[in-house]
Amino acid sequence: MSDLFKDRLSCAMNRQNFGLSLLRERVERIGELIQDELRKTLDELESEAKRSNEEINEVITWKDDPVVYARNYSYTNLFVYHGSLDCGWVNPRRTRKMLLGEARAAGLRPCCSCGYRAAGRADAA
Numbered sequence: 001m002s003d004l005f006k007d008r009l010s011c012a013m014n015r016q017n018f019g020l021s022l023l024r025e026r027v028e029r030i031g032e033l034i035q036d037e038l039r040k041t042l043d044e045l046e047s048e049a050k051r052s053n054e055e056i057n058e059v060i061t062w063k064d065d066p067v068v069y070a071r072n073y074s075y076t077n078l079f080v081y082h083g084s085l086d087c088g089w090v091n092p093r094r095t096r097k098m099l100l101g102e103a104r105a106a107g108l109r110p111c112c113s114c115g116y117r118a119a120g121r122a123d124a125a
Contacts, residue, residue: 062101068118069095070103081108083117 068081071094081103082090089111098106100118110116 058101058105062099065100065102066118067097068100068103068115070098070106070108071095079106079108080111081115081118082111083114087111087114089113 066083068083069085069087069090070079070081071089071091080089081098081100082095084090085092085095098108110118
């Protein structure tokens with residue numbers, strides 16, 4: 001073999017080794033990024049599962065709660081629930097059914113005229 005051939009072969013092999021080392025580094029970086037994304041996704045999944053379980057457990061506690069009627073008076077902090085549709089403050093078109101625990105969890109307060117009825121029914125159950 002001639003010296004020129006050996007030199008060319010050596011240069012080609014060096015370029016190949018250098019190119020392969022760059023590709024190896026890229027693959028390692030991609031692997032690290034994938035692992036980081038996978039870790040983040042798993043953390044989000046665990047967090048969502050925990051939140052969902054807490055929500056389901058809360059809803060289960062409402063199993064025996066009476067139905068109340070929630071109304072939005074269109075003013076801030078004036079969200080109330082009613083214990084009866086017979087209340088003079090109830091407007092059926094602006095009222096929706098909720099469970100008492102759901103209304104309480106949403107921060108609604110009882111109507112001063114009829115809200116005690118629902119609270120009394122819940123306490124008796």
